[in-house]
Amino acid sequence: MEFGNYLYEPKKVEGFDFDVYRLKPETGRRGTPQSDMWNNIAVFGDNVSGRAHPEWISESARGRGVRGNNQYNLHWDILCPTVQEFRAEQLDYIEKTAEETNQPIFLNSWHFADHGHCTCDRCNKLWKKSGLDWFEWRNQTITDFIKDVKDRVKTKLVLAVLPDPANADQRFGMDHKELYKLCDAFNIVMFSQNYATSWYWEMIARAFRRIFPEKPVYSNLYVCGPGDDPNNCPPVEQLIRVSVRVMRTGIDGIIYLADVADNMVKFQKAVTTKGEYRDSLSDYGGQAALDLFNRWDKIVK
Numbered sequence: 001m002e003f004g005n006y007l008y009e010p011k012k013v014e015g016f017d018f019d020v021y022r023l024k025p026e027t028g029r030r031g032t033p034q035s036d037m038w039n040n041i042a043v044f045g046d047n048v049s050g051r052a053h054p055e056w057i058s059e060s061a062r063g064r065g066v067r068g069n070n071q072y073n074l075h076w077d078i079l080c081p082t083v084q085e086f087r088a089e090q091l092d093y094i095e096k097t098a099e100e101t102n103q104p105i106f107l108n109s110w111h112f113a114d115h116g117h118c119t120c121d122r123c124n125k126l127w128k129k130s131g132l133d134w135f136e137w138r139n140q141t142i143t144d145f146i147k148d149v150k151d152r153v154k155t156k157l158v159l160a161v162l163p164d165p166a167n168a169d170q171r172f173g174m175d176h177k178e179l180y181k182l183c184d185a186f187n188i189v190m191f192s193q194n195y196a197t198s199w200y201w202e203m204i205a206r207a208f209r210r211i212f213p214e215k216p217v218y219s220n221l222y223v224c225g226p227g228d229d230p231n232n233c234p235p236v237e238q239l240i241r242v243s244v245r246v247m248r249t250g251i252d253g254i255i256y257l258a259d260v261a262d263n264m265v266k267f268q269k270a271v272t273t274k275g276e277y278r279d280s281l282s283d284y285g286g287q288a289a290l291d292l293f294n295r296w297d298k299i300v301k
């Protein structure tokens, strides 16, 4: 079991087994690669590159892959994955980050924007030339990108998967079977501003345990994000309960996301004040999460 601290600033937090830095989040801004943290890179979700090259934005019959297109749930601008220039630049960037830091590479947004993407001229030409079915072509396009990443990265390669175990192939071009062969670990992005109904999150964790049976699978839980009103972040008891509930599915750990280290420590402190609530979950079968919280009792003041 392993538990991670995942921040938008390069700071480690005591009480975790590993720390992750959002080196290049979907805003597209690039920080400094860290040599004692995993480095997280969002690939095709990239506002900076989308602004500089609007012609690289992913296209569909329901509009472009940009924030404000409410046909989709897009929180950032998403580029077409077949722009050779951008693809090559990202591969170089990923390789250089791994080489410089010797740390795991953790990728987000490495897939198509969603169903119906991308219908740009370039994608259409490549698809027709391939002779493949549309969905097969999309899967192959993404798998080939991850293969290229794997060839370049000698450290551990961790892939963030979206919380859709059933339709990720037709929506995002994610071929779980092929990706399972290529990558070393998987992080299920389970971000939510509340975890009132833990049943669904537990179900998703269980599904991915089955899809990726032998390699590490982490559940990615949301403590708070940049610019969040604390009143709109998940209540601590919900975070405690969902942690216990996902850990009983047999996954390998949880990666907690916060904007900054101070807010992660605040979360840890809040957990230490909930001894009685934690005790009430002692027979739920998610002891690994309770053990993590017990560790925090000893170090958080």
Ligand SMILES: [Zn+2]
Binding pocket: 058, 059, 080, 081, 082, 118, 119, 120, 121, 122, 123, 124
């Ligand atoms: Zn395209």
